[in-house]
């Protein structure tokens with residue numbers, strides 16, 4: 001089945017064009033049967049397909065439709081492995097094909113501004129380079145067959161669930177550019193996603209779906225997005241302004257009101273017919289791309305996808321503590337497995353991303369198959385579980401632990417704590433689970449804690465009891481097997497934290513401004529989220545960004561930086577190379593993390609920022625050379641004053657770290673760049689005139705010619721008056737240049753500099 005987009009567009013009536021820009025049902029685009037344009041289907045989601053058939057109403061999952069539940073985003077991000085994200089993307093697309101689904105609504109790449117955001121389990125990271133690179137991997141995978149597309153969401157600054165439809169995010173352009181838009185920019189430029197989903201919230205006073213600057217100027221104009229903007233489900237509040245701003249497709253459709261309103265607006269001359277044509281064309285182009293899945297009968301290999309989900313979950317595990325090399329556990333010893341989560345696993349979050357899995361690996365079963373001598377005690381109850389006496393459960397758990405070589409205690413957040421639609425209000429683990437942990441540790445100090453959660457929890461009550469600490473996240477349907485793989489050493493953990501684990505909620509930079517109120521949230525912390533803030537404030541954290549242990553050890557040596565090009569025309573490039581050696585006796589994988597510092601800058605910058613990374617797998621004793629490439633943007637900050645990215649000449653430090661707090665190699669570079677100054681004028685300060693070589697020369701000439709007093713170049717005067725604009729300086733006793741003379745200097749400055 002194919003059709004010619006241009007030919008169809010020409011034949012469409014106004015009503016048909018309007019109808020095309022809203023869907024026809026919860027998941028379907030509008031078919032135009034008389035012209036051979038079918039409907040295509042879009043559906044969630046980011047780590048597995050939602051249980052929806054094309055006829056579905058969309059609100060409730062249709063349980064007969066199963067799909068592989070891969071690790072959720074916060075888990076997968078901890079793999080720091082875009083190639084793995086790509087493999088999962090390929091698998092998601094195959095499952096989509098089998099359902100005749102053309103667009104997968106994911107990945108979600110919003111940044112983790114606060115650990116409380118209810119959807120953090122669905123998002124990758126607090127860092128835009130990491131989130132962006134993982135998105136590139138996943139989108140490339142989803143789109144690799146050419147017949148299934150991705151929808152990267154939620155554009156933009158959708159970082160909380162509280163009041164998500166009406167909240168107005170007040171955020172600086174610099175924070176938007178350097179953080180919240182940066183991941184979208186990366187994936188749009190690298191992977192050309194078929195669609196981007198605009199978010200529910202407003203940004204600086206305008207709903208995202210009506211945001212001309214965000215959609216048309218930045219996304220399309222600057223980032224080069226050539227796909228379709230679909231609204232988040234229900235994020236169009238006014239169809240006509242949304243169309244004008246750049247939202248092509250309203251989902252789900254508000255029928256018949258939206259198409260009628262569009263027709264009326266065109267007829268009344270309020271909406272340019274050319275705008276509607278452009279939007280209708282984009283919808284047709286999407287349908288033409290997504291049509292391929294409709295004709296073919298496809299299946300997918302559920303076993304192979306389950307195996308991939310297991311490998312991915314194992315690679316997502318982050319080993320946080322391993323005192324006295326307690327892990328991996330020997331197969332021969334006795335193990336007490338404690339915690340209802342081992343038997344009733346939690347492996348995904350709630351909301352639109354919920355998957356009806358093809359099967360579920362229970363951690364307890366998987367551990368039993370690895371450890372012959374195993375006892376189990378539930379320890380605590382989960383909501384909706386059978387009734388039991390908590391004290392008795394605790395007693396049984398402690399007794400089981402006392403009789404074993406090691407106790408493996410599963411604790412985590414209950415289902416109801418993490419979901420789309422609301423935010424958490426604290427980071428606490430359930431008190432009854434912590435009580436079990438303490439009781440177990442009293443009887444047997446050899447405790448390994450396995451954490452099951454989609455976002456950070458308060459680890460202070462956990463750390464004193466955990467000799468081994470394994471962050472398993474919400475690892476998808478195969479996470480039970482994956483946890484057993486890591487605990488037994490069948491898999492050597494190689495996950496690294498994609499977000500800081502803070503000690504206290506109050507330490508988080510957004511604490512005073514989350515989730516806002518009065519329909520407004522102020523991103524008062526600006527560019528300081530995650531490690532950018534914790535590192536700047538030298539705040540103690542439970543575990544820093546990028547942290548993760550292995551059962552082997554790695555050396556990082558021989559840092560070399562090869563610079564080419566110039567900052568003057570954005571051709572600046574740096575190839576950063578380092579040798580990685582596995583110095584232990586097990587195969588394993590290291591994540592080389594490249595941070596950049598700009599120690600002196602006219603504007604405030606974070607201590608260091610992640611600019612690139614690479615994951616390498618090495619056999620014991622093996623070495624390899626890794627090269628990470630940086631482009632000009634890596635060196636730049638976004639200047640609101642100049643309305644552009646700016647590279648300031650001077651020193652930069654390239655750092656190679658094991659995490660944001662453990663830098664092992666560093667090299668200082670000197671980067672030349674054109675000076676960053678505005679043209680001198682009446683409102684330029686005395687300092688700015690003196691700092692500018694031509695300005696200083698002109699002032700010296702003016703002093704010699706008697707148009708300016710000599711005092712203005714004296715250090716004491718400069719110290720006191722340097723920040724005064726030249727325009728008003730003459731009015732201050734003893735200093736300055738009269739306005740007429742100043743205008744002459746400005747004219748000469750322009751002549752000499754050509755600016």
Ligand code: BGC
Nearest residue numbers: 044045105153154232233352
């Ligand atoms: C969510 C999206 C999702 C859509 C469709 C919305 O409520 O925010 O992430 O793709 O519903 O289920």
